[in-house]
Amino acid sequence: MSLSKCFEILGKYYPSFLLGVRTTLIVAFIGTFIGFLIGLFVGGIRAIRPDKTARSSSVIFKKIVDIFIKIYVEVFRGTPMMVQAVFIYYLVYTNIVRWDKMFAAIFVISINTGAYMAEIIRSGIQAVDPGQNEAARSLGMSSMQTMMDVILPQAIKNAFPAIGNELIVNIKDSSVLMIISITELMFQSNSIAGTTYRFTETYFVTAMIYLCLTSLSSVVLNAIEKRLNNTKTSLPQSDTSFKSISIAKEDL
């Protein structure tokens, strides 16, 4: 392998690489975002515990929904995304509608990510102190209001590192979507390698590009995480307007 050859390939084929980077980033970002929304919804539903006062019909309904969610999560975590991509693409293509490949790719990566996100959000919710829920309910807030205003914001903050990790995973793993021939980075690299017959050099360039993308993303994610944890500073101080009362035992 020669490094000068690498630069040569990069110099000659950079428009193709750039198109690949663009497609990879679009698929990874949109897929992670939609996956996150799916995760919020599914994980949120999963975490709801029916009240003791809930009607038995809604308790049964919740159980059925839970089973479907479990199946969804198990299936999409338990099969390779590459297989999901070809299967879903052709299933829809031959039976329902001749859909756009790019759309199919985003669809697959979104529901795949959604399955992981659902578990991430659920554990984020479970990490929120139960007292938060009790306090909101004791003030008369409904379980839905409590979830939206109090629990989820804290759960997302808890889960942020894991959510960011999903983005990095998606930047890399979107490479398997080349199987349905969208113009993402891996697919572009294959065609460049096929043209130049310089497999080692081409894929070295590809690997470096992926590394740049993921490193940049981690830097950005770390910065965001730092901001999230940066609580507004106003140091506690004793309030002198209230005199401490004596609670000495001699009083009794």
Place this chain on the structure above:
Amino acid sequence: MAIIEVKGVRKGFDGLHVLKGIDFSIEKGEVVCLIGPSGSGKSTMLRCINLLEDIDAGKIVVLGQDISEIRDINAYRSKVGMVFQQFNLFNNMNVLDNCTLAQKRVLKRSEEDAKKIAMEHLLKVGMVDFANAYPSTLSGGQKQRVAIARALCMDPEILLFDEPTSALDPEMVGEVLNVIRQLADEDMTMLIVTHEMAFARDVADKVVFMDGGIVLEEGRPDDIFNHPKNERTRQFLARII
């Protein structure tokens, strides 16, 4: 008329009987302190009144209504304020938002009204300067005073306190008890589970002594603390004082 009437309330968790027939009542404007050893069911009793737990037998009548028959539980809970041992301020919002959230969501007050009311109550508990502070930056005593203000913002008919000072450093107990004392002076109806005996004697109109899931003795603080009739009460007070 009694604002809360508890009649023969029983409650168990998986075969463990925590409440074994509790009876007591609270009049409007009265301050009742619930005392007794740990595990005697005091906190459970409070949680039942707020419908955080439901009871197995007996009856709890609040403001003339059997609470097991209440349809709109959220509206009921907004009338019965609760202050927790662990404060439970919403960590994701500042002091002011903590106080306005439920006003806006439950009582449908406007942002402006909610803020105005919140500031009044924060002023009352001496926390108005901390309106923009986040809970993580406050001391325990400050958090608990905010929690009291948050409960007051809902204009509750009664406040329930579940060991409001048990999680506090000793020097912060006073500031919280002072706020509660001030509420007592304003004739707020309160049911307080506490281990602060001096405070109970000072502020309570009635003291209820619970042990092992039953009420062993109740009466005026002077009678309970100085002339306890029950042997168990005497033992408990002797050990604690």
